[in-house]
Amino acid sequence: MQMNRIAMPLLVIMGMSEIDWQRQSPCYLIGDPGILGMPVWIKRDDLLHPQISGNKFRKLKYPLQALKHDAVRHGQRPCLVTMGGIWSNHLHATAYAAALSGYASVGLVRGVEGMTSATLEDCRAQGMQIHFVDRMTYRTLRDDPAVWPGLAGLAPDTEAVWLPEGGSAPSALHGVAELIDELPFIPDSIVVACGTAATMAGLLAGLKGRGRVTGIAVLNNAEYLHGEVARLLCQAGYPAYTNYQLHTNYHHGGYAKVTPSLRQFCDAFTVQSGVPVEPVYTGKALYALRELVHAGYFGVNERVLMLHTGGLQGGRGSLVTLS
Numbered sequence: 308m309q310m311n312r313i314a315m316p317l318l319v320i321m322g323m324s325e326i327d328w329q330r331q332s333p334c335y336l337i338g339d340p341g342i343l344g345m346p347v348w349i350k351r352d353d354l355l356h357p358q359i360s361g362n363k364f365r366k367l368k369y370p371l372q373a374l375k376h377d378a379v380r381h382g383q384r385p386c387l388v389t390m391g392g393i394w395s396n397h398l399h400a401t402a403y404a405a406a407l408s409g410y411a412s413v414g415l416v417r418g419v420e421g422m423t424s425a426t427l428e429d430c431r432a433q434g435m436q437i438h439f440v441d442r443m444t445y446r447t448l449r450d451d452p453a454v455w456p457g458l459a460g461l462a463p464d465t466e467a468v469w470l471p472e473g474g475s476a477p478s479a480l481h482g483v484a485e486l487i488d489e490l491p492f493i494p495d496s497i498v499v500a501c502g503t504a505a506t507m508a509g510l511l512a513g514l515k516g517r518g519r520v521t522g523i524a525v526l527n528n529a530e531y532l533h534g535e536v537a538r539l540l541c542q543a544g545y546p547a548y549t550n551y552q553l554h555t556n557y558h559h560g561g562y563a564k565v566t567p568s569l570r571q572f573c574d575a576f577t578v579q580s581g582v583p584v585e586p587v588y589t590g591k592a593l594y595a596l597r598e599l600v601h602a603g604y605f606g607v608n609e610r611v612l613m614l615h616t617g618g619l620q621g622g623r624g625s626l627v628t629l630s
């Protein structure tokens with residue numbers, strides 16, 4: 308039974324007990340091996356919240372909670388400043404989280420003035436100020452948010468709070484790690500889509516060395532994510548867990564690129580399983596999961612769990628490439 312979450316303040320929702328989470332984000336077996344080639348468990352984090360779905364909810368929990376305490380101390384209104392592309396799930400979730408928390412928000416978007424998308428329209432409707440930055444500035448912002456000149460011009464009663472791309476602050480890992488305690492068992496393998504790899508690092512933190520994580524990179528040239536996993540675990544105060552494999556050859560041409568076969572697979576999976584998936588993140592990870600099953604990657608008795616990281620809104624902008 309779903310609770311009426313819309314009417315509850317965001318931090319109250321985020322502070323719910325483990326039992327409540329199990330109801331909000333069910334974990335069950337897709338017993339029909341048909342489309343994936345073996346029975347696979349699925350954890351439906353896409354159902355966590357109507358707008359702040361999946362890993363965004365987990366990743367924002369502790370950064371927002373910390374803010375609540377800081378804001379009480381400083382007496383200033385927080386203004387969440389973050390970055391993303393025009394279809395970014397993170398921008399979308401941050402805009403809603405800020406509005407629900409009574410905070411201001413600014414989105415620094417890779418692009419040029421005049422660009423728009425359904426995601427940006429939703430963000431603006433939640434009060435997020437959108438500013439476009441060129442590619443070079445965007446890249447620099449990843450390391451140094453202070454390069455954005457508008458930072459100094461924010462309203463004096465607001466305190467700018469920087470959230471990195473994808474919400475992948477080290478403290479984001481704590482929220483993801485909690486997910487492991489909601490599972491009915493420790494899976495032998497958890498399959499997850501990787502963008503910044505913070506979600507994978509959070510899963511490793513929660514697993515504490517048990518089982519393994521199979522990460523599917525959704526962008527090309529993603530070998531550097533090994534370094535990111537190590538960095539994030541270290542900065543969040545966890546041991547340097549290495550019980551994971553990162554697969555870098557299932558990106559279908561690059562970030563947000565979608566081949567016809569991937570699109571067909573996502574549609575067929577949705578029809579057969581009743582689970583909606585988009586082709587940018589979870590769809591790519593599921594596609595890879597099926598390929599890995601066929602390649603004999605998983606043991607016969609292995610209990611495999613797919614983490615549905617939500618982000619269905621971002622699928623509105625996925626491009627189809629021909630190949």
Ligand SMILES: Cc1ncc(COP(=O)(O)O)c(C=O)c1O
Pocket residue numbers: 361362396397473475500501502503504505506507588589616617618619
């Ligand atoms: C829906 C969805 N799934 C998975 C990911 C990948 O998460 P991470 O960046 O933590 O690897 C993202 C991006 O942040 C996302 O929006």
